[in-house]
Amino acid sequence: MKIGFFVPCYIDAIAPQAAISSFKLLRRLGLDPEFIESAACCGLPMKDMGYARTACKVEGAVASHMAGYDHIVMPSGICADQFRNHFEDVPQTPEIKQICHAAVDLVTFLHDIIRVDSLPWASFPHRVALHNGCHSLRYLNEARPSELMIPDFSKAADLLNLVDGIEVGYATRRDECCGFGGTFAIWDKSCSGQQGLDKVNDYARNGFRYVTSQDMSCLLHQSCVARKFGLDIKFYYIAEILNGDAK
Amino acid sequence: MSRQVNQVKLGAEFIADTPHRESNDRCLWAARMRRDKVAATLPEWEQMRDLASGIKEHALSHLDEYLVQFEENLASRGIIVHWAETAEDHNDIVLDILRSHHVATLTKGKSMTMDECAMREHLESNGIEVNESDLGERIQQLDNQRDSHIVMPAIHKLRTDVARIFAEKLGSDPANDDPTYLNSVMRADMRKRYVKAQAGMIGCNYAVAETGTIVMCSNEGDVDICATVPPLLIVTIGIEKVIPKQSDLPLFLRLLSRSSLGYDITQYTSHISAPAPGQEIHVVMLDNGRSERLGQSYWPVLKCMRCGTCMNTCPVFRRTSGISYDANYMGPLGLALMPSYDLHRYARLPFSCTHCGSCGDVCPVKVPLPELIFYWRQVVVENQQSLISHDLEEGLMGAALRNSTNLQHAEKLGLWALRHTPSAIAESGINPWAEWHSNPVPPEQTFREWYKDNACHNDKKTDK
Numbered sequence: 001m002k003i004g005f006f007v008p009c010y011i012d013a014i015a016p017q018a019a020i021s022s023f024k025l026l027r028r029l030g031l032d033p034e035f036i037e038s039a040a041c042c043g044l045p046m047k048d049m050g051y052a053r054t055a056c057k058v059e060g061a062v063a064s065h066m067a068g069y070d071h072i073v074m075p076s077g078i079c080a081d082q083f084r085n086h087f088e089d090v091p092q093t094p095e096i097k098q099i100c101h102a103a104v105d106l107v108t109f110l111h112d113i114i115r116v117d118s119l120p121w122a123s124f125p126h127r128v129a130l131h132n133g134c135h136s137l138r139y140l141n142e143a144r145p146s147e148l149m150i151p152d153f154s155k156a157a158d159l160l161n162l163v164d165g166i167e168v169g170y171a172t173r174r175d176e177c178c179g180f181g182g183t184f185a186i187w188d189k190s191c192s193g194q195q196g197l198d199k200v201n202d203y204a205r206n207g208f209r210y211v212t213s214q215d216m217s218c219l220l221h222q223s224c225v226a227r228k229f230g231l232d233i234k235f236y237y238i239a240e241i242l243n244g245d246a247k
Numbered sequence: 248m249s250r251q252v253n254q255v256k257l258g259a260e261f262i263a264d265t266p267h268r269e270s271n272d273r274c275l276w277a278a279r280m281r282r283d284k285v286a287a288t289l290p291e292w293e294q295m296r297d298l299a300s301g302i303k304e305h306a307l308s309h310l311d312e313y314l315v316q317f318e319e320n321l322a323s324r325g326i327i328v329h330w331a332e333t334a335e336d337h338n339d340i341v342l343d344i345l346r347s348h349h350v351a352t353l354t355k356g357k358s359m360t361m362d363e364c365a366m367r368e369h370l371e372s373n374g375i376e377v378n379e380s381d382l383g384e385r386i387q388q389l390d391n392q393r394d395s396h397i398v399m400p401a402i403h404k405l406r407t408d409v410a411r412i413f414a415e416k417l418g419s420d421p422a423n424d425d426p427t428y429l430n431s432v433m434r435a436d437m438r439k440r441y442v443k444a445q446a447g448m449i450g451c452n453y454a455v456a457e458t459g460t461i462v463m464c465s466n467e468g469d470v471d472i473c474a475t476v477p478p479l480l481i482v483t484i485g486i487e488k489v490i491p492k493q494s495d496l497p498l499f500l501r502l503l504s505r506s507s508l509g510y511d512i513t514q515y516t517s518h519i520s521a522p523a524p525g526q527e528i529h530v531v532m533l534d535n536g537r538s539e540r541l542g543q544s545y546w547p548v549l550k551c552m553r554c555g556t557c558m559n560t561c562p563v564f565r566r567t568s569g570i571s572y573d574a575n576y577m578g579p580l581g582l583a584l585m586p587s588y589d590l591h592r593y594a595r596l597p598f599s600c601t602h603c604g605s606c607g608d609v610c611p612v613k614v615p616l617p618e619l620i621f622y623w624r625q626v627v628v629e630n631q632q633s634l635i636s637h638d639l640e641e642g643l644m645g646a647a648l649r650n651s652t653n654l655q656h657a658e659k660l661g662l663w664a665l666r667h668t669p670s671a672i673a674e675s676g677i678n679p680w681a682e683w684h685s686n687p688v689p690p691e692q693t694f695r696e697w698y699k700d701n702a703c704h705n706d707k708k709t710d711k
Contacts, residue, residue: 007695013661014687016697046648049598138608187598188563189680189682192683
């Protein structure tokens, strides 16, 4: 099984710890992930803004480095969603289709593909709020969205519950979007900011001092809002807890 | 050229108004929670959504047959059917009917389809008094403001707002904002108008082709008064409202109110199939671009049955209110539909969305709203309607993200700025991020740098 490791642009620069913990965790699980160093960006920011032609160039460029892997693991739900569901501006060659199929979010990979059932090194004796990022939740099917009347499940919660001492909980508005939305946070800063503030206040009202998510982009937004408004909450990408790096 | 709607700016004004924002968000979220609760009591809920979507899809792909069948059934019982290709045609037809009956005053139930034609304004400018009978709609009429929600038109208002408007317009006690009192003020005023009305006008929720039945769902009973008290009734129906059979109807009725308000069924579900003795009924079937839309890739938006649940769940809508969309259809539905009416005017709407996907998952007829919103963003860009600031951002990002070399240069620049810009500047107004956020704490190393220093040389067994 040849495993590629794709590091999204925003994680490389601003939240490298998410990728470091993920990479170490994969190795610790006995795998040999290959960091795809020459790959830059999945094209999501351009695609999201409607710039299909620019997205096409960025998609084509990134794909040229990603062929030949059975799985391409990425510590980011939004990017995995982009590869799996929206990577449609480049010509849909068999090679591109294989890449889109191989692209997988870390949580799906751990839960569905290698089926992790123990994490003996991980301990986190705290109550932690799980934020299922919207793309992981509603587009990658990593948990039951509260809107759908289907049997309950949550892949991220299953993994977290393998960690010693952890108590997983949720904000009152369990799957309410936190308002990051990529470039939305810039072009509609008031709405994005208000959504973020409502979200972190929801954690605070429920007494959460720790928050985790499979989507680091949501956490970057939430953590910066929480700090701005003086809330003492720590935010950890899920792999930081699963690998025992979060203290 | 039409003036472009700036939802972001109007939304920011509403966000800054804390009491109104909190009330709007609380009321609509409560509707969403009720919806979840009642939907969860039906084990077949998701099958119902699939089935309803399938029936709508079938009806829309056989509109030519079902519309003719519907018309023939109506005509066979003496209902007069008109066809309006455009909003102007619709308004002309309605005005002709009213003039030929010497109507000076009428009462009208809530109809988004009539609002789409700006019918009330047209009739009023032609000297006809139009009295809205739906409480929320009447509040909005008295306040001279658009609806903020297709089902709850005045949901963004506080009861103190209603007390002020009623005091100004109806002479009630401005200090009394008790809902029962305000309701009684409205009722007393409307009763007089119902008695005077020479015509009633209503919309339609479902047009059953097989039986030629006009089905209207409401909660206040006002629609039934409009439909039965005056001697003349005019019904406006968008052509997408047709469903094939009477046996399809219960499915839609079970979905509608549960989705919309979280109640099992609407208080009133009225079936109109023939004029009462002495009554005359006209039906105006409105196209206004629908048959054009049917041939486009965004056709699934025509499945919409106007329940408003996408608005209740939308995190942007709840915080910015429907007023900020300055459009007949607002919220996720507005984003997916309004650009097809006027691409320039509504070019910014598709961007008022975080892509959380909740609207698609609550929609009872499975309109793929997130996909349609995505689609319109591309259309806006292709038609050169995007904002210069977006173009600039796209240009910079496109260059920075094209390959890993550019990315690393951009990262170095960004991280340098993050580390060295004095906080007085970094946290100031020139940084749009800083109004609601602290700046991210710059890491010591990027992942790439960490990888070079550690992982790529290490034996994987020692890297624990």
